[in-house]
Amino acid sequence: MASQTACVATTTPFGHEACRRLRIKDEHLARVLEGHDYLLFDGAMGTQLQERGLAAGEIPELLCLTNPAEITQIHQAYVEAGSEVVTTNTFGANRTKLGDAASVEQIFKAAIDCARASGARYVAADIGPTGALLQPMGTLSFDDAYDLFAEQVRAATQAGADLFIIETMADLAEAKAALLAVKENSDLPAFVTMTFDEDGRTFLGTTPEVAAVTLSALGASVLGINCSLGPADVAPLISRMIAWSSCPVMAQANAGLPHVHEGKTYYSIGPKEYCTAVQTMLDAGVTVVGGCCGTSPAFIAGENLLLRGRLAQGRELHKHFTVTSAQQLCAISMGQVGVIGERINPTGKKRLKEALRSGNHDYVMGEAISQTSAGAQILDVNAGLPEIDERATLVRLTQELQGVTTLPLQIDSSDPLAIEAAVRAYPGKPIINSCNGKQEVLDAVLPIAKHYGCAIVGLTLDEEGIPQTAEGRLAIAKKIVAQAESIGIPRQDIVIDCLAMAASTDQRAPRAILDGIRLVKQELPGVRTVLGVSNISFGLPFRPLVNATFLAAAFSAGLDLAIVNPMNERLMDVVNSWRVLSGEDESAQEYVAAYATRKDGPPGNTAQAPTFDLSTNEGIAAALASMASSLQSISSTMTGGAAPVAGNATAEKPKDAGAADNSPEGQVRDLVLAGRKGPVPDAVRVILADADSSHDAMYVINQVLIPALDEVGARFEKGTFFLPQLMASAEAAKAGFGVLREESSGQDVPSKGKIALATVKGDIHDIGKNIVRMLLENYGYDVIDLGRDVDPQVFTDVVVDQHIELAGLSALMTTTVPAMAETIDLLHDQAPWCKVIVGGAVLNPEYAQMVGADYYAKDANESARIAGEVLG
């Protein structure tokens, strides 16, 4: 089929990456990529192969080598039906799926030859998912996925493909790895399609909006939806995608659902019905079509008729500021305001510094959860501490945070290498915080933002420092915007920070900042502004009031994004009320819902850490988790390093440990035994408040909590308690330790003993390990939890670096026990001082001995006993 002759100017031609010069085969394809021309792909390959007798489970890609003529015939039939593009038979042709059967190069070479021989105008090299799930939910690392794709990309480029089609992606991280592999190893355009479920999300929870924003920003030439659903179900999803994409959109639906009749597979939708739905999608703005499972040349011929004489219409692109996580889109249109949570930044925060240094990130996760429930829309993440590996920590934090929040992240660092490492594997479109007007910084950071499709914060400072005047700030903003735009970063992704300065040192500063915001919004229309508000009040008493007043003024001046502590009620009051005044909160619905019963009074300032939303389970759990992480310090301070542990503490029976003990000690003990964490803190405070007895924290630990835990352990041992009861008691004790920690006002003390824990490489079952950790923490140990699927060398390195004396390893599957043995070997070799406990469903004492462990623990309780024996 000849290219469309239509020549209609789109109202907004799609700008293509300036960084990467694309090799576009001809004028028609160039017009397709600009949205001016339609493009017709082919239909199913797999269905055609099955009709020709391909057995289920067979590796279809091998047919490119063994039956090339047949593959070419299939392509040819599509070309005859009107396909301009044929898709190579390489969906699963990666190194792991092919195994020893053939090399990736062989298959791509043969597949592209087969496709080329059909006489098609364009040959699209097909890249499907790896078949393995990426971390953190699976075990495949982003870099390994990238390597698999890069090998395919190099092979296809070498063999003469015209473009890439990355398809049937359910995991945004995997789609990103594949797209980066194309961008970094080829000069060909990449089309990317993801596959969605009836509920409008991929198997991993990505929505069409998130996919559209993220993949557009990353530089997909065309993006869209394929497989899974019939065209009528794809149509509404594709409309959602069109609204948020800044490149042409494609659709390749299935021919409905397969069913079997007399051993033969049929699909529920025929070409006519299919094309009716495709027509709807074309009307909605889709410009690239074809088919997926169940479609045949007849379907393509029908689509060809639809396209004949049809002119591609231009469409308006959205102008919202957008960022995404894999599951959530945060879009802020002009006139709306957004809240960026500032709490994950160690500057001036002692607890956070401790957490980052120790590698125990519970506290950080707690901060993320609290900020999420307090109304943050984006979370800033900063790991800038001189004594830690910022790059590694930032990468780990961005990954861990995705486990507890679906909010998009703002990657905050002054080190371009750390920024790049964090944004590369981030499954979404983050904000980079920040670049500034210094040429050296612009040169280093802007290309990262462009390449990885990020929004970017630009600080109005340069080689000369921070200008005193609004005009000076504007001048730097102009420079930043000009340079960002020159490499293809769209204006709505640029966020200018006019930099809040202390009013106490220069009272003209606030005015200059507000004027700066106003000027930037006026002179650089479309650019957004952001401000870390709290600097304004530096040096003044009762800072939240000044911050809140300034925030209101900044919103009035045109501020779009406020970097604040969302747990500070006073600041959130300003945000919520501003949204009413600006019209963002339509009919003040949100405001009324939240404030209808609010009485005027001093707003609670929860800015002093620790801050948790105790109205939710998550908040309470986070609060407990963070308390636990430091309770060991109290225990050992109070006991002077000779803290009693399970086994030897039983000599000190709790006072009057009878059943009808109504003393405060008896109540705490009963609450721990009953596993009721709620009332524990108050009960512990009653003991501490008793002026007559002047009991201190050490008394509560040694005379009340530890003995109660020992009793819990004994009951578990006897079978009068089962696991959830053991754990509920541990939680209750933890709540008690939390109070003691508050009372001891966080003195720095040496820990009672460090224990490293991990589920071994290849194993993703971490429940047993988590139970052990919970118990050990309650007995006062400093637990370094390395997580699951932990590499033997990584584990050993931590044990060596921190000179850890006891390590716990868990494995649940027989297939992962060898990884356990390997880890123990490494430990014995490189950390001979370290004793190893093992546990897990497939282990027993003999097996434990065989893998070289020093101890076998049949349950969590046993681990606590062994820890007592080893660490004292």
Added chain:
Amino acid sequence: MLAGLRVARETYSISSVDRQEVLRYLGYHGQALSGELDGRIDAVVASCLKIAKPRATIAAFPVQSVSPNEVILDGCTLRLTGHDIADHLKDATQVVLFAATLGMDVDRELRRLSLTDALEQVVFDSAATALVERAADAANAHIRAYAAGIGAFTSWRFSPGYGDLPLSIQGDFLRTIDATRQLGITLTPSNLMVPTKSVTAVVGIHPNPQPGLESSCSICSLAEFCTIRATGRTCRG
């Protein structure tokens, strides 16, 4: 006879799991529970039912041959190896393969709980284990109805890793029923399925009733999902 069962993707609406079964996974044997813990367990089970999306993909294949240690199927490359499976399927005319899963949201919630609430993670995990068995029951009921429809009987479901049917067939197994595309089930290099709450199993279609199956609907684990009973018959004739 040609195999005529292929369900690309089927979603089950399951509104309850057996509370006793959940407790049993947690090691419960009659201990006295506080009302607070009781309530928490109920809440977590309810949340699991809400988050999970129980689904299955099912495909039948005619049996080509059964040797003492291998079953070969028509129209697919999968080989079911081992004495146990060969014994289990020795007079089967067809073999139905299925995979059932609760989906990725369950794994995501387990991960979130692992970082926030160890107790609830443990309970959620047990509830999910019970629930994925229910999903497998639902798929199994579909298979049994299919068998009844052609005047045949099913054997109980047999999963890779059981007896001497090796876990290493999982890759072929999932590929054969297109489980990655249909349900999003992937495999780690150590042959663990992700989503972790997933089940693969083999059910034989036999000309005669099979031993070891429930002889009454009242104790049948598939009763809740049974479409045969609606017709006034039972799978036993």
